[in-house]
Amino acid sequence: MNKSLTRSIAFWLLLVLSLASAGVGGWIISGQLSTMTTTLLDGTATGVEVYVGQSLVVFGAALVGAGVLGLLIAVALVAVQSLVAAAKPVTVEAIDWTSAADGSAPENETPEHAASDTAEADEAATHRETGETVSTPDAEHVSPEGGAADEDQNGSSGSIATATKINVK
Structure with missing residues (x-):
């Protein structure tokens, strides 16, 4: 019940139609x-007036x-609404825009670490564009028949392409 009961259209319809029904019935x-x-x-008195x-x-x-x-x-709805505790508002901390605007690296990332990540991403993009396959340590566990060697795939999805990072088209 996130919405206030007094703002609910269904509540007001129930209240107004109930009053109207009771009023018309009483009349x-x-x-x-x-x-x-x-x-x-x-x-x-006639039969119509009495029986009808x-x-x-x-x-x-x-x-x-x-x-x-x-x-x-x-x-009853009003009583239940008063018994149900209202949801506590969530407090949101103010965003410190000065740390992002000054261009400094985050505390847990050094400039050397950021540069190595960028270099690896550029190399991966180059290999995708040229269609080359990258040799990984997992590639030696693939048998020539296309199946995996005797070792388990250690939680991979079961695809050899996924296990060896081969670009399959």
Whole structure:
């Protein structure tokens, strides 16, 4: 329940429709009971006013019951919302833009380490562009038939190309 209950459209629909249902049901009951009482006491009551009036009173009572039930559900939702703890806001530290802007290397990386990584990346890109294969220590474990030697692949995906870093096209 990240959203406030008062901002929920479903909650407001439940509340408004429950009130409307109870109001309309009460109006129907009130109107029919007053009509039945008046005509029965005057002695002018017809079968339509008596028997249809009873059915309309039952229908109005169902509407009142649905409205009251909806209001009880709305009250229960408010109670549950008050019991549930709100999520704590996450605190975000301010970013220190001065360390990245001055051009200095991060604390755990020296300029020599960064240069060697760049050289290795350039060499790998050159080999990819020319289509050359790079000899790695794992390449000697590949048998001429295309399968791996007797040793396990030590957690690789099972592909010889992956195990030996061969460029497969």
